[in-house]
Amino acid sequence: MSDQDLVVATVRDILSGFEPFTLTPERPWDAGLWSALADAGLTGVGLPEEAGGSGGELADAVAVVATLAQGSAAVPVAEQLLVAGPALLAAGLDLPSPETPMTIALADAVTVHPVDDGDGPGRFTLTGTATDVAWAGVASSVVVLAPAPAGLDGAFLGLIDASGLAATDAANLAGEPRGSLVLDDVQALGAVLTDAQAAEVRARYALARAVQLAAALDQVMSWTVQYVGEREQFGRALAKFQAIQMGLAEMAGEVTAVAALTDAAVQALDRGENVVLAAAAAKVRAGAAVELVARLAHQFHGAIGFTQEHKLHHLTRRLWSWRDEAGSELHWSRVLGSGLLAEGPELWPTLTRVV
Amino acid sequence: MTNSLTLAPAPRSEAAEQVRGEVREFLAAELAAGTFQTGVDTWLSGVDPAFSKKLGDRGWLGMTWPKEYGGHERSAMERYAVSEELLAAGAPVAGHWIADRQSGPNLLQYGTEAQRRAILPRIAAGECFFVIGMSEPDSGSDLASIRTRAVRNGSGDWVVNGAKIWTSNAHHAHYGIVLVRTSPGDPANKHAGLSQLLVDLSLPGIAINPIRILDGGHHFNEVVFEDVVVPGDMLLGEEGRGWHQVTAELAFERSGPERFLSTYPVVAEFARRVGKSSDPAALATLGRLSARLLALRQMSLRIAAALDRGELPNIPAALVKDVGTMFEGDVIEEVRRVIDVTPSLDSPDPLARALAEAQLHAPGFTLRGGTNEILKGIVARGLGLR
Numbered sequence: 001m002s003d004q005d006l007v008v009a010t011v012r013d014i015l016s017g018f019e020p021f022t023l024t025p026e027r028p029w030d031a032g033l034w035s036a037l038a039d040a041g042l043t044g045v046g047l048p049e050e051a052g053g054s055g056g057e058l059a060d061a062v063a064v065v066a067t068l069a070q071g072s073a074a075v076p077v078a079e080q081l082l083v084a085g086p087a088l089l090a091a092g093l094d095l096p097s098p099e100t101p102m103t104i105a106l107a108d109a110v111t112v113h114p115v116d117d118g119d120g121p122g123r124f125t126l127t128g129t130a131t132d133v134a135w136a137g138v139a140s141s142v143v144v145l146a147p148a149p150a151g152l153d154g155a156f157l158g159l160i161d162a163s164g165l166a167a168t169d170a171a172n173l174a175g176e177p178r179g180s181l182v183l184d185d186v187q188a189l190g191a192v193l194t195d196a197q198a199a200e201v202r203a204r205y206a207l208a209r210a211v212q213l214a215a216a217l218d219q220v221m222s223w224t225v226q227y228v229g230e231r232e233q234f235g236r237a238l239a240k241f242q243a244i245q246m247g248l249a250e251m252a253g254e255v256t257a258v259a260a261l262t263d264a265a266v267q268a269l270d271r272g273e274n275v276v277l278a279a280a281a282a283k284v285r286a287g288a289a290v291e292l293v294a295r296l297a298h299q300f301h302g303a304i305g306f307t308q309e310h311k312l313h314h315l316t317r318r319l320w321s322w323r324d325e326a327g328s329e330l331h332w333s334r335v336l337g338s339g340l341l342a343e344g345p346e347l348w349p350t351l352t353r354v355v
Numbered sequence: 356m357t358n359s360l361t362l363a364p365a366p367r368s369e370a371a372e373q374v375r376g377e378v379r380e381f382l383a384a385e386l387a388a389g390t391f392q393t394g395v396d397t398w399l400s401g402v403d404p405a406f407s408k409k410l411g412d413r414g415w416l417g418m419t420w421p422k423e424y425g426g427h428e429r430s431a432m433e434r435y436a437v438s439e440e441l442l443a444a445g446a447p448v449a450g451h452w453i454a455d456r457q458s459g460p461n462l463l464q465y466g467t468e469a470q471r472r473a474i475l476p477r478i479a480a481g482e483c484f485f486v487i488g489m490s491e492p493d494s495g496s497d498l499a500s501i502r503t504r505a506v507r508n509g510s511g512d513w514v515v516n517g518a519k520i521w522t523s524n525a526h527h528a529h530y531g532i533v534l535v536r537t538s539p540g541d542p543a544n545k546h547a548g549l550s551q552l553l554v555d556l557s558l559p560g561i562a563i564n565p566i567r568i569l570d571g572g573h574h575f576n577e578v579v580f581e582d583v584v585v586p587g588d589m590l591l592g593e594e595g596r597g598w599h600q601v602t603a604e605l606a607f608e609r610s611g612p613e614r615f616l617s618t619y620p621v622v623a624e625f626a627r628r629v630g631k632s633s634d635p636a637a638l639a640t641l642g643r644l645s646a647r648l649l650a651l652r653q654m655s656l657r658i659a660a661a662l663d664r665g666e667l668p669n670i671p672a673a674l675v676k677d678v679g680t681m682f683e684g685d686v687i688e689e690v691r692r693v694i695d696v697t698p699s700l701d702s703p704d705p706l707a708r709a710l711a712e713a714q715l716h717a718p719g720f721t722l723r724g725g726t727n728e729i730l731k732g733i734v735a736r737g738l739g740l741r
Contacts (some may be wrong), residue, residue, distance in 0.1 A: 257653075333638075
C-alpha cells in the first residue's frame, strides 16, 4: 500500500462515522468530523512538522482533500492544507495550530496599514470587507490576501484571528458558508509578497478547487455507473440501454480528462514550477466538465436523485458551486488565454510548457 | 480515481524535451525555406515523400523500434514529442504516418523475420508507405462483416478477391495490411476466420480508384482486388487471428496526438489574431480551448507512457480518440463564435483558409479509426456496462 493509499484508507475510515448532511446556517459545517480529522493529524498533512504540521508530501495532502471532497465533507481542509497553510509558510509567517480550522480570503477591497515598519513579517491593521470567504464564521483564523499597503509594490498576505469577528450568513449552492467578514482595524501579522507570489496563492486556491472537482466528478460517475447497473426499467438494467452507455462513456471522457490535467498541475506544483497557467487550465477544464457530468448523473438517477433524501445532491450542488469559486471559469480562462500569449502570438511553445 | 479507464501519470522525459527542441528547429528552418506550408489535417492530406525522407534521415521515424530493424530504440515519450511537433506545425506527414504509427509496430509484433528485415528499415528511412485495409464498402466499422476473401491456391499462395474502401493515400503507398476472410464466417463466432495479409500494392489485379472528399482533395481510395496472387509468406501473424491482431493495432491507431491536433492550425491562427486584439471574449475562448487541449495532451501522454511500460491500453485509447475528435470539431465552432470571419479556401487571410479546410474535413474526424459511437461502446465495456 502506497503512502497515499494509506492516507485515503484512513480518511475513508473516519468519514464512515460521519454521514454527509444538508448544511444550514444553524449547522454550517461538520465540527465533529473536523475534530476526528484533527485528532488523527489529518488537518496538518503536507505541512512540515517543524512548522507544527503533520509532515508528508503534497500528494498526501491532495489525497486527503480529494477523499474528503468525495465524501461531501463539510470542513475547510482544502483551504487549510493546500492554500492558507502553504501561503503562510511561503510568506515566512508562523502557522496557527493545524487543529483549529483556517481558511483563505481573497480580499481585494481590504486596505492594509503597517503598524511597524520592520523588515520581514510585521504587524498590520486591516480595514474593509472581505467577501465570499469560504467557511466564514467557521474558520477561527483567516489568511487574507489583499492589496499591498499604500506606497509598496506587490500584495499583502496576513493572518487574522477570526474568532471574534461576525460573518454574514451567505452560502454557496451546496450550503457551504461563503459569507463576508467586516474588518475594522483588525490586527494582523503579515508580510508583503511579490505579485508573482500573490498570483501563486490565487493559483493554489484554484488548483485546490480543481482537485475537489476532479474527485467529486469521479465519485458522481461511480455512483451513476453503479445505479444504472442496479436499477431496472422495462425489464432490464438501465446499463443495458445503449443511450445510457453512450452517456456514461461521454461522462468518462470528461472525468478522465479532468483527472489527467489536474494530476499534472499538482505534479508541476510539487516540482516547484510556476503553476499559474497549469492551475488555471485545471480549474477551467474541471469546471467545464461539471455541466455534462451533473446533468447526466441526475438524468440517469431519475427523480430519486433530485431529492434531498438521495446522496447525489451533496456532490452535484458542490460541483455547481466549486466551478465558480476561487476565481470563476471566465476569470481563469482569460488568465490562461492572456498568459499563453504573454510571450508572443505563437501559442505552441508556451502551451507545451504549461504542464 | 475509481474508474477503470485511468492510466498512471506520465513521467517527465528530458529526452523528449530535447528531441522536441530539435524538431522545432528543423521545422522552423523548413518553413523559412518554403519547403512546406502549414495545413490542416496534414497527417492524412499532406503527402510529401521528400519531407518524409528528411524525417527518416534525422531518425524521427521508427523511433521506438529495435536498431536491427532500422529503428532508434527511443521511448514512446520521445516519439510522442516528435509527432506532436510535426502536427502542431501542420507539416506534410501523411506519406509515412500510417506506416510509422501502426503498420511498423504491427510487423514488429506479428511479422516474420523476413518480413521485418525487408520492410521495417525502409519505413524508418521514410521510403516505404502503408495503407490500412480494414473497412469495406458494406462493412464500415463493423469489421466482423468483411467479405474480402483470400484462398490458398495449389502453390500455397493467397488469391485475394474483394474491395477495401476509405484507404487513405493508397495511391502513394507501397503496401497495405489487408484484413481478409480466410475461412467461412461462423455465425457463433463472427470474429473467427479473419487473417491479415501483407500486400504489395503494385501486384497485378489491384485497382486503386480515387474518392474525393468535400474540399475536392484526394486521399481516400477504393482498392479493388481481382484474383490478386499474394505470396504465401506474406501472411501477417497467424491465420485466423486477424481480429485479435487488428484489435491490438487499434491502440496505436487511436491514442496519438493526431486525434486532437488535426485542427490545431486553426487554434494557432486564432491565437495570432487574439494576440493582436486582446478581446476579452476571444481570450476566454482561447483559454477554454487551451484547457481542453492540455487535458488531451496529458491523456495521450499517459498512453505513450503505458506503451513504454509494455501495455496495450485499448480502452483508454478509444477514450482519447472519442474526446479528442470532438475537440477537433468544436475548435471550428468556438472560434467562429468569437471572431467575425468567413471561412474560405481562397482567402488571403490564413484564419479564414484554415477554418475552411477544417470545416470541410471535419465530418471525417469522428469517423476514421472507428466511429465515436463504436468508441463509446468500447468505453462502456471498459466501465463494465456491457
